[in-house]
Amino acid sequence: MPLPPDYHLHTALCRHAIGEPSDYARRAIELGLAEIGFAEHAPMPTDDFDDWHMRADQLDLYIEAVRKAQKDFPELTVRLGLEMDYIPGIEDWLRELVARARWDYLIGSVHYLDEHWAIDDPKQLALWEKHDVFEVWAEYFDRLTRAAGTGLFDIIGHADLPKKFGFRPDRDCSQLYRRFLEAARKHNCAIEINTAGLRKDCRELYPGEQFLRLACNAGVAIAFGSDAHKPEEVGLDFSMAVRAAKQAGYAHYSVFNLRNRQFQGL
Numbered sequence: 001m002p003l004p005p006d007y008h009l010h011t012a013l014c015r016h017a018i019g020e021p022s023d024y025a026r027r028a029i030e031l032g033l034a035e036i037g038f039a040e041h042a043p044m045p046t047d048d049f050d051d052w053h054m055r056a057d058q059l060d061l062y063i064e065a066v067r068k069a070q071k072d073f074p075e076l077t078v079r080l081g082l083e084m085d086y087i088p089g090i091e092d093w094l095r096e097l098v099a100r101a102r103w104d105y106l107i108g109s110v111h112y113l114d115e116h117w118a119i120d121d122p123k124q125l126a127l128w129e130k131h132d133v134f135e136v137w138a139e140y141f142d143r144l145t146r147a148a149g150t151g152l153f154d155i156i157g158h159a160d161l162p163k164k165f166g167f168r169p170d171r172d173c174s175q176l177y178r179r180f181l182e183a184a185r186k187h188n189c190a191i192e193i194n195t196a197g198l199r200k201d202c203r204e205l206y207p208g209e210q211f212l213r214l215a216c217n218a219g220v221a222i223a224f225g226s227d228a229h230k231p232e233e234v235g236l237d238f239s240m241a242v243r244a245a246k247q248a249g250y251a252h253y254s255v256f257n258l259r260n261r262q263f264q265g266l
């Protein structure tokens with residue numbers, strides 16, 4: 001079986017990744033992937049919001065670079081996507097971005113718990129020590145549930161991101177997961193099996209085993225992503241991700257073309 005498409009690739013535009021879309025495409029072909037997609041960190045409502053999203057005036061540049069990779073590598077299917085940060089209140093901005101191009105898919109991610117704290121930012125690690133871990137998880141999943149509920153996204157990114165640095169609540173989180181999964185199913189959002197977690201302190205896929213089983217039981221579809229921030233990370237650990245999906249009960253994954261979803265067998 002060929003590996004599923006890698007739908008979560010970044011580029012140098014976000015200032016914490018390296019490489020052009022064509023460099024990622026070249027790597028994908030080396031690996032024998034048939035399809036990839038870019039999901040660069042979308043511009044925030046103001047460019048000075050932080051320093052790790054592309055700027056608003058770079059959006060066309062991004063689209064051009066992805067189109068160039070499509071032209072340079074006609075043997076590879078290259079999709080155009082975005083990873084959009086969901087923060088309650090910026091829905092109008094997100095809708096504007098959605099209207100800016102013919103996207104193949106949109107990934108909705110929650111990184112920010114409030115305007116100032118991105119829970120996965122290593123520079124802000126100290127903030128974890130100042131908070132109750134369960135409360136952070138609960139607040140995060142509340143936002144993620146709202147993100148799915150906007151109906152703006154085709155895929156929800158790295159759904160159990162708060163585990164990144166290994167801060168895990170000692171209480172059961174399955175109710176938080178279930179509530180989110182119900183919203184995802186209702187709004188036709190797939191979740192992403194993201195292999196970047198394997199490269200972080202938590203040392204496991206996003207999402208973990210229990211979450212993935214609940215997702216499968218809830219009838220929520222999946223897509224795959226490496227969250228590559230350099231070309232060498234394309235398709236990283238995808239065999240393991242496919243195995244985890246099958247073990248959770250999945251037999252199909254989603255592919256996207258101009259925001260239409262189809263299923264392919266795992």
Ligand SMILES: [Zn+2]
Pocket residue numbers: 010014016041229
């Ligand atoms: Zn990033």
Ligand SMILES: [Zn+2]
Pocket residue numbers: 083109111157158
């Ligand atoms: Zn992300």
